[in-house]
Amino acid sequence: MADMVATRVAYGKALEELGGRYGDIVVMDADLSKSTMTVGFASKYPDRFVQMGIAEQDMMATAAGIATMGKKVFASTFAVFAAGRAYDQVRNSIAYGCLNVKVCATHAGLSVGEDGASHQMLEDIALMRVLPNMSVLCPADATSAGWAVEAAYGHDGPVYVRLGRAPVPVYHPEGTAFSIGGSVPMAKGGDVTIIACGMMLGPALEAVGLLADQGISAGLLDMYSIKPLDEGAVLKAAGSTGAVVTAEEHSVIGGLGGAVCELLSGRLPVPVVRVGVDDVFGESGKPAQLMVKYGLTAADIAGAALRAIGMKRDAIRPQEV
Amino acid sequence: MFRNLNEGQLRAKTKELRTKILKMLCEAGSGHSGGSLSSIDILTVLYNKVMNHDPKNPKYPGRDRFVLSKGHVCPALYVVLADCGYFDESHLMTLRKYGSILQGHPYMHKTPGLDVSSGSLGQGLSVAVGMALGARMDKGNQRVYCLMGDGEQQEGQIWEAAMAAGHYKLDNLCGIVDQNRLQIDGFVKDVMNIEPLADKWTAFNWNVIRCDGHDMSSIENAFAQAAAFKGKPSVIIADTVKGKGVSFMENKCNWHGVAPNKEQLETAMCELECD
Numbered sequence: 001m002a003d004m005v006a007t008r009v010a011y012g013k014a015l016e017e018l019g020g021r022y023g024d025i026v027v028m029d030a031d032l033s034k035s036t037m038t039v040g041f042a043s044k045y046p047d048r049f050v051q052m053g054i055a056e057q058d059m060m061a062t063a064a065g066i067a068t069m070g071k072k073v074f075a076s077t078f079a080v081f082a083a084g085r086a087y088d089q090v091r092n093s094i095a096y097g098c099l100n101v102k103v104c105a106t107h108a109g110l111s112v113g114e115d116g117a118s119h120q121m122l123e124d125i126a127l128m129r130v131l132p133n134m135s136v137l138c139p140a141d142a143t144s145a146g147w148a149v150e151a152a153y154g155h156d157g158p159v160y161v162r163l164g165r166a167p168v169p170v171y172h173p174e175g176t177a178f179s180i181g182g183s184v185p186m187a188k189g190g191d192v193t194i195i196a197c198g199m200m201l202g203p204a205l206e207a208v209g210l211l212a213d214q215g216i217s218a219g220l221l222d223m224y225s226i227k228p229l230d231e232g233a234v235l236k237a238a239g240s241t242g243a244v245v246t247a248e249e250h251s252v253i254g255g256l257g258g259a260v261c262e263l264l265s266g267r268l269p270v271p272v273v274r275v276g277v278d279d280v281f282g283e284s285g286k287p288a289q290l291m292v293k294y295g296l297t298a299a300d301i302a303g304a305a306l307r308a309i310g311m312k313r314d315a316i317r318p319q320e321v
Numbered sequence: 322m323f324r325n326l327n328e329g330q331l332r333a334k335t336k337e338l339r340t341k342i343l344k345m346l347c348e349a350g351s352g353h354s355g356g357s358l359s360s361i362d363i364l365t366v367l368y369n370k371v372m373n374h375d376p377k378n379p380k381y382p383g384r385d386r387f388v389l390s391k392g393h394v395c396p397a398l399y400v401v402l403a404d405c406g407y408f409d410e411s412h413l414m415t416l417r418k419y420g421s422i423l424q425g426h427p428y429m430h431k432t433p434g435l436d437v438s439s440g441s442l443g444q445g446l447s448v449a450v451g452m453a454l455g456a457r458m459d460k461g462n463q464r465v466y467c468l469m470g471d472g473e474q475q476e477g478q479i480w481e482a483a484m485a486a487g488h489y490k491l492d493n494l495c496g497i498v499d500q501n502r503l504q505i506d507g508f509v510k511d512v513m514n515i516e517p518l519a520d521k522w523t524a525f526n527w528n529v530i531r532c533d534g535h536d537m538s539s540i541e542n543a544f545a546q547a548a549a550f551k552g553k554p555s556v557i558i559a560d561t562v563k564g565k566g567v568s569f570m571e572n573k574c575n576w577h578g579v580a581p582n583k584e585q586l587e588t589a590m591c592e593l594e595c596d
Contacts, residue, residue: 026455026458047458048458050454052485053484053485053488055481055484055485057444057447057477057478057481058447058450058478058481058482058485060447061444061445061447061448061451061478061482062447062448062450062451062454062482062485063451064437064447064448064451065388065437065447065448065449065450065451065452065453065454065455066451066452066454066455066458067451068386068436068437068448068451068452068455069382069451069452069455069456069458069459070382070455071455071458088441088444089444089447089478091441092438092439092440092441092444093437093438093441093444093447093448096428096438097429097430097437097438098430
């Protein structure tokens with residue numbers, strides 16, 4: 001296995017690198033710079049780093065103001081504060097004006113672990129995805145996280161980048177072709193397609209192996225761009241396998257699974273089974289323990305794939321009734 | 322300075338702008354009369370005698386910035402922007418209507434001359450702090466102005482922004498509190514007391530200036546003091562009357578978010594013209 005790198009670490013590194021190339025980058029933090037990893041940029045470019053103290057709502061609206069002065073602003077805090085506490089500021093001060101604020105939120109999902117439910121953000125994809133003008137990226141590894149930072153910089157308008165606390169393997173080699181609205185095929189398969197994002201890419205890859213052991217051929221897409229969604233890839237996968245599983249470290253409501261269901265229900269209805277947290281709050285524990293309890297393991301994804309395949313076979317279609 | 326008007330000319334202009342505000346609100350059938358009338362004198366002085374701006378080149382980077390944090394009084398800002406020439410006066414009568422460039426609360430991508438969108442109370446001062454920080458990063462000499470309501474001082478985010486502006490010693494930032502002492506549910510002191518307001522701003526490391534928000538020279542003087550003060554942001558607490566200029570609207574919280582009907586408009590016009 002290659003080195004383990006948290007996506008937040010890749011974010012911090014990419015910021016430092018971009019900071020040297022682009023003079024119009026401004027980075028903001030709300031007293032979490034050592035955790036969100038903006039600290040490296042802060043020490044290299046102190047004149048373009050703005051410490052806001054513990055005031056996330058103020059930070060988001062201030063970011064909007066700086067953006068109106070022609071800057072590209074990266075505002076970082078934990079996902080629970082960025083998307084939750086500062087929701088109205090992100091909505092009214094940033095997204096409505098389509099301003100160049102890149103909300104880079106770390107410590108998303110259950111894998112925050114010991115801090116418990118108050119800090120385990122499971123609703124942020126849903127909250128950010130529903131905002132007009134907002135793009136939502138959820139990179140799975142260091143390579144795609146580094147790309148996401150540069151893509152957010154280059155994109156005209158607000159972007160939400162969802163980053164994790166825990167180290168994860170590097171799945172994508174340097175030079176992988178990413179794009180906003182794109183996806184990366186990780187496995188080809190004819191029976192079912194797994195569509196995963198973020199922390200769930202690892203378990204999803206493992207699930208492909210578990211399914212292969214049972215003679216089931218599963219395809220896998222890394223859907224790092226949740227909005228805009230890679231509709232072409234989702235439709236193609238649904239068309240070729242006729243069954244879909246989504247996997248995300250997020251509520252089953254409104255996230256990647258929601259986005260995939262919204263697309264397929266109107267364009268190509270096939271069975272979709274969503275793997276995610278089932279509309280409950282998390283709790284303290286080791287990330288691995290929580291992933292088991294809340295149903296986010298490779299075995300859960302493989303089980304969901306079997307159910308999706310079963311529904312495909314047993315589907316009662318109106319014309320057959 | 323945009324126009325070098327003397328005190329009498331300014332007074333005449335605010336009278337004319339008050340009649341326009343009431344006409345457009347009447348035509349719209351909804352909107353915020355009380356606060357538009359309490360803030361129009363401040364806005365008239367600001368856009369004519371204080372801010373550097375150019376209606377022919379509304380986006381030029383070196384211009385001063387304005388944030389209407391109390392976005393609901395946008396009729397007052399719209400008449401001032403039209404009067405400066407940012408858009409044709411004929412748009413005023415489309416306020417709040419379908420397809421209008423004049424939305425019910427300010428939207429930067431529809432109305433020429435707006436530096437930012439607003440409407441959700443409590444956020445504008447933070448946006449203004451961002452503008453002031455941005456100007457400073459580029460070593461620009463733009464000044465940033467932000468008009469807030471006194472009821473709006475109840476929003477916690479105002480004080481987060483006040484703390485940040487004080488911390489960063491943003492002397493290119495000037496806040497204005499339109500202290501008309503009323504909000505939707507009644508007197509500010511009864512709904513949620515904000516006093517001692519000046520002491521609060523002082524405690525947050527701001528330079529506090531008081532003025533009569535309906536006296537042209539008092540307003541102008543306050544802005545001059547703010548511009549001259551170095552090392553801290555300044556806030557002007559402007560003593561105003563909600564509904565100022567129309568007797569039946571003055572000091573009535575019921576006129577916060579209500580537009581005059583045709584009869585009321587006529588009565589108001591008589592009062593303003595006889596004044």
